[in-house]
Amino acid sequence: MQVEKFYYDNRTVKNFAFATILWGAVGMLAGLYIALELVFPQLNFTQYGSFGRLRPLHTNAVIFAFVGNGIFMGVYYSLQRLCKARMFSDTLSKIHFWGWQLIIVAAAVSLPLGLTQGAEYAELIWPIDVAITIIWVVFGWNMFGTIIKRREKHLYVAIWFYIATFVTVAVLHIVRSGQLPYSFLHSYSWYSGVQDALVQWWYGHNAVAFFLTTPYLGLMYYFLPKAANRPVYSYRLSIIHFWSLIFLYIWAGPHHLLYTALPNWAQSLGIVFSFMLIFPSWGGMINGLLTLRGAWDRVRDDVILKFMVVAVTAYGMATFEGPMLSLKSVSAISHYTDWIVAHVHVGALGWNGMLTFGVLYWLIPRIFKTELYSKKLASNHFWLATLGILFWAIPMYWAGIQQSLMWKQFTAAGQLKYTFLETVTYMKPFYALRSLGGTMYLTGVLIMFYNIYKTVKSGKLVANEEAEAAPMVKEYVKHAGDHWHRVIERKPIQFMLLSLVVILIGGLIELVPTFMIKSNVPTISSVKPYTPLELQGRDIYVREGCYVCHSQMIRPFRSETERYGEYSKAGEFIYDKPFQWGSKRTGPDLAREGTGNLKKSDGWHFRHFREPSSMSEGSVMPAYPFLIEQGIDTGSTAAKINAMRSLGVPYDKGYDKVANQELMMQANSVRLNLKIEGIEVPANREVIALIAYIQRLGKDISNSKTPTTNK
């Protein structure tokens, strides 16, 4: 048969490779900065650099910019070679690359400005969400175009992982981005309270699964055999790995909501499937490690293999830990603590980071037709990164468990032994050690930056790499004993549809009952919509990212009800768009901040926002003096009320017309309260709205005359 000559596109691969290095360094630098903010709160000197705004910048940069570009680098390199075809369209490749970088820049600008949707890892505002959808479609179009015009009949397992990634991320992104815009930059979530929480963690956990895991498993199945120069240990195992992993992952989200107000059946579902996930995950890890069977001696001298072995090992550790953390009794201790933060960093720094570095060191010299500038520097990078991970994770594991135990400690007389603040000051040395680990890891990346710069200088990009292969035979002769999988392995579209069905089964069974069955969220008659001032205050709370450090979800433990008051009920959150349960308690829970023992005066809150350490010595909370200077955006009140009403919040018709009047009345009463305490501040300031919101928290339940069990 006539062999066809064609060219692989290496330029796009190079662009994505450089982008992943650049954004990786930026994202990690943001991480280091916020880590230092917890040690030296003075570093929060501007509103654009406060912890609550930079933490989403860090997570988004690392997930979508560093790992995102890493995915595309690996996919564009391996897909062309596995399909024996150039990417479908150079124009689409260009749009994909530059579109993705623009989205990243838009995120890097909007997040410090406080433009956010207030849902973890889905913070980006709706216009950026639209852009992501478009670029994601471009990526999929380019990928499927390439697969369809391929010269190799069979789709290698790595490509399945890419297809599942494309399809699932599309579904997740669309469902999570369900928002009603009320202005060009702002929107409210379609979902509220418990439903918003369920959608959020269905999305959040599957972002881990289908953005940080499945595409990187595809890279592992391609680049590890390449670097080791031997085929994957068991191809059969890779098939089982793939299908079980995507089937199980999609159900696991509710393990983020154990002991919360989420219905119990959904919690149980999440636990069972999270636990079962250990098997496909470990199947994949073992498959990766055993690919090196008979080649372990090479791991000693080959730094690329070293990076990959640590990556796969970290994957194994993180996927063992994940199912354990999903058990209710473990979650009772680990949830809201730095243990979880350590867990995700083993995944991000270990699995994603180390695999990206391994692939970069393997790939850059090849597309530049040269040798790596310095093996010694690469080796230094490896050791700095590995030790950096240990210095990062061990203090956080230790401190996380310790802090949790301190939260739960009672004295012999039956009172809580530690104030929340005491447990925060205990954490400080560990936060400092964690920053050291982060510095080491980032230094390694900078060394890699230099090493790759020198390598690139010494070579020349082979922008179009020559290759040849026979075209694919169109007519197919059916062999005896053929089964369905063999058939779909050749048919990418059917393959995509099957993956879609598999992930939708889990998504639907999990989400639909909570949406359809009203009794899942029992209403509490005393729970009323927010007043206009409180609503504005709540939006400031969301804008400042308070939820990254404060939960609003009291679990039913004596240690929590003693500290924070009555446990939280599903019915309390029906007007919360977005829900603000949080996932981490760097500061205390705020669900009942406006009631009971926790209630403080308006003046206390004012002084606390102005300078937290003046009211709570040793506090690591950022100061918010700018809230006293900035005026409430009353121009948006009517639009907000109308948007909320169209989403089902029972504001009366025409209420938007009088909302600002009511807002000013309530603001004036807060101003007078402050005046009594000797504080002079105009009523139209943001701090007034935020105080009104904080004082509202938990009040509905305490106003209720009937017992608040959910009948």
Next chain:
Amino acid sequence: MYKFIKQYAETIQGVDVYPIISLFIFLIFFIVLLVMVKKMGKERVEALSNLPLENDESTNSTL
């Protein structure tokens, strides 16, 4: 201890069936998968797993 949470579940008719259905679907799926994988021919498996290593002189690690 979690009576209050259970109460939600009790209000949905036969809610316990959801996790059972889920497990059942997965079990069937998994068994079909196992049978299918078991039936794959050895030669084919070898050919498939060699796909990344084909036609490529630059396979050996440079380090």
